[in-house]
Amino acid sequence: MxxxxxxxxxxxxxxxxxxxxxxxxxxxxxxxxxxxxxxxxxxxxxxxxxxxxxxxxxxxxxxxxxxxxxxxxxxxxxxxxxxxxxxxxxxxxxxxxxxxxxxxxxxxxxxxxxxxxxxxxxxxxxxxxxxxxxxxSLTEFDTLVPGRFQTLKDGTRVTYTQDLSSDRSQLQGVFISETVVSQQDGKARGLAVLVADGGRQLIQPDGSRYLILEHGFRYDGRPGQADYRVVQYDTYGVQLARPNVVIExxxxxxxxxxxxxxxxxxxxxxxxxxxxxxxxxxxxxxxxxxxxxxxxxxxxxxxxxxxxxxxxxxxxxxxxxxxxxxxxxxxxxxxxxxxxxxxxxxxxxxxxxxxxxxxxxxxxxxxxxxxxxx
Incomplete structure (x- = not known):
């Protein structure tokens, strides 16, 4: 023994x-x-x-x-x-x-x-x-981290928020960069940049969610070219996509x-x-x-x-x-x-x-x- x-x-x-x-x-x-x-x-x-x-x-x-x-x-x-x-x-x-x-x-x-x-x-x-x-069941809004650029929506959107309230209902200092894709051939035809002083989440009766931006600008154009468009807005809605979670x-x-x-x-x-x-x-x-x-x-x-x-x-x-x-x-x-x-x-x-x-x-x-x- x-x-x-x-x-x-x-x-x-x-x-x-x-x-x-x-x-x-x-x-x-x-x-x-x-x-x-x-x-x-x-x-x-x-x-x-x-x-x-x-x-x-x-x-x-x-x-x-x-x-x-x-x-x-x-x-x-x-x-x-x-x-x-x-x-x-x-x-x-x-x-x-x-x-x-x-x-x-x-x-x-x-x-x-x-x-x-x-x-x-x-x-x-x-x-x-x-x-x-x-x-x-979460959206981009639910997974945002203040002070961090996050790549979302299959890599075609980058989102940033300077500050986020504790109940995740209000954003401050919002930046969104999204690749604009043609619906006909699926190719990228430009870049849309949105900046806003603040934002909030809006839930529709059908369950779809939108990020409502307030007091900001939208810039549309192609990087490196001078033909761009600037739009100022008081409110602007961006649909929030659900993240694609992949774990084996x-x-x-x-x-x-x-x-x-x-x-x-x-x-x-x-x-x-x-x-x-x-x-x-x-x-x-x-x-x-x-x-x-x-x-x-x-x-x-x-x-x-x-x-x-x-x-x-x-x-x-x-x-x-x-x-x-x-x-x-x-x-x-x-x-x-x-x-x-x-x-x-x-x-x-x-x-x-x-x-x-x-x-x-x-x-x-x-x-x-x-x-x-x-």
């Missing part, structure tokens, strides 16, 4: 560190993407951290198996390099016992991944969809797992098998990682790291490819993901028993050579 606690502690510490780094990298990339949409006025800045929080279970369900895989490689590789595994082997630690001890942390990770894939991730994505539906959320990924059971639809069954495959992935990558972590101290601990990562990526890429093929009807549901798991399980068993297989073939060659010489 002392050895089991020692190995589990070292493995879980490395797993936590690797998973935290991977999560930080992935979430940073996503957050930058969402932040760019907020800067363009597509998303309300106040919901960015909420969206990231609800997307986190979906990230973790894929990060934790990879973190466990790398954790075994790094932890056991260090123990082999520092000859601790040699000492443990001298005291009776076999590869089978090492694998059994590794399955303890793997069971914890598999339970966590099952909870994430079957419950937390669909629930989080459902909340993200609810937030996006709320964002779809799969159609099936937000459906609760309970609704997937018993539904004969191909997409439902494919999604259910995908969610059940992730906990199975944890145990198989553990089987793959234990023999791959064994290194010669003269070779270095990172010798097998790159081939091992490529093997893991091939495993995950195969599951993703099968998921797409099942959704498109290119593979039967009865085959599902399980043939991929069996394939890599076979690879893991070959790697785990490779030394025994090689030793037996070597013994047969020796016996055959002795018989020939005799």
């Amino acid at each position: 002392i050895i089991f606690r020692y190995l589990s502690r070292e493995l879980l510490i490395t797993l936590g560190a690797v998973s935290a780094v991977l999560l930080l990298i992935i979430m940073s990339g996503r957050f930058i993407k969402y932040l760019a949409q907020a800067a363009q006025g597509i998303l309300d800045p106040g919901v960015l951290f909420t969206i990231i929080g609800f997307r986190m279970p979906g990230f973790l369900q894929l990060i934790l198996p990879l973190g466990l895989f790398l954790g075994i490689l790094l932890t056991y590789g260090r123990l082999y390099l520092e000859s601790e595994m040699t000492v443990l082997s001298a005291t009776g630690m076999s590869q089978h016992r090492l694998l059994a001890y590794s399955m303890g942390p793997a069971l914890i990770v598999a339970l966590a991944v099952a909870c994430l894939s079957l419950w937390l991730s669909p629930k989080g994505l459902a909340e993200v969809e609810r937030i996006l539906n709320e964002q779809d 959320v799969g159609e099936m990924e937000s459906i609760p797992t309970g609704q997937l059971f018993g539904n004969p639809d191909r997409r439902y069954q494919s999604e259910l098998q995908w969610r059940l495959s992730l906990p199975v992935l944890v145990f198989i990558v553990t089987l793959l990682a234990v023999p791959l972590s064994k290194v010669n101290p003269r070779q270095g601990r990172y010798l097998k790291l790159l081939p091992a990562i490529l093997l893991y990526m091939a495993y995950l890429a195969s599951l993703i490819a099968v998921r797409g093929a099942l959704n498109k009807g290119k593979l039967p549901l009865s085959l599902g993901f399980w043939w991929v798991h069996l394939l890599f399980l076979s690879i893991g068993l070959i790697l785990f028993y490779w030394e025994s297989i090689r030793w037996r073939f070597g013994q047969r060659r020796v016996v055959k050579k002795e018989l020939i010489n005799g």
Whole structure:
């Protein structure tokens, strides 16, 4: 039990560190993407951290198996390099016992991944969809940030307001630059610039919204040419378009797992098998990682790291490819993901028993050579 606690502690510490780094990298990339949409006025800045929080279970369900895989490689590789595994082997630690001890942390990770894939991730994505539906009802006026130029309406309009009231009902110091597009050929035929001392929002009975500008000027013309027109106005209405919110959320990924059971639809069954495959992935990558972590101290601990990562990526890429093929009807549901798991399980068993297989073939060659010489 002392050895089991020692190995589990070292493995879980490395797993936590690797998973935290991977999560930080992935979430940073996503957050930058969402932040760019907020800067363009597509998303309300106040919901960015909420969206990231609800997307986190979906990230973790894929990060934790990879973190466990790398954790075994790094932890056991260090123990082999520092000859601790040699000492443990001298005291009776076999590869089978090492694998059994590794399955303890793997069971914890598999339970966590099952909870994430079957419950937390669909629930989080459902909340993200609810937030996006709320964002779809917003307009440019609702996403304006004072003191910032915001590109809206497919990049053809730039809006700026110097000040905005706390209830978002009144604007001060408004600037709008909009590309005028021909309705006949769809090409840009000029630029319209509107400046106003203030503005307010007007909601029509049909739900359409307008920004009513007060006491300003409109400039129409082509940049670089002198033929422009200036119009002074007391009030001027600009229709507010709804922002086009684009965040990748799969159609099936937000459906609760309970609704997937018993539904004969191909997409439902494919999604259910995908969610059940992730906990199975944890145990198989553990089987793959234990023999791959064994290194010669003269070779270095990172010798097998790159081939091992490529093997893991091939495993995950195969599951993703099968998921797409099942959704498109290119593979039967009865085959599902399980043939991929069996394939890599076979690879893991070959790697785990490779030394025994090689030793037996070597013994047969020796016996055959002795018989020939005799």
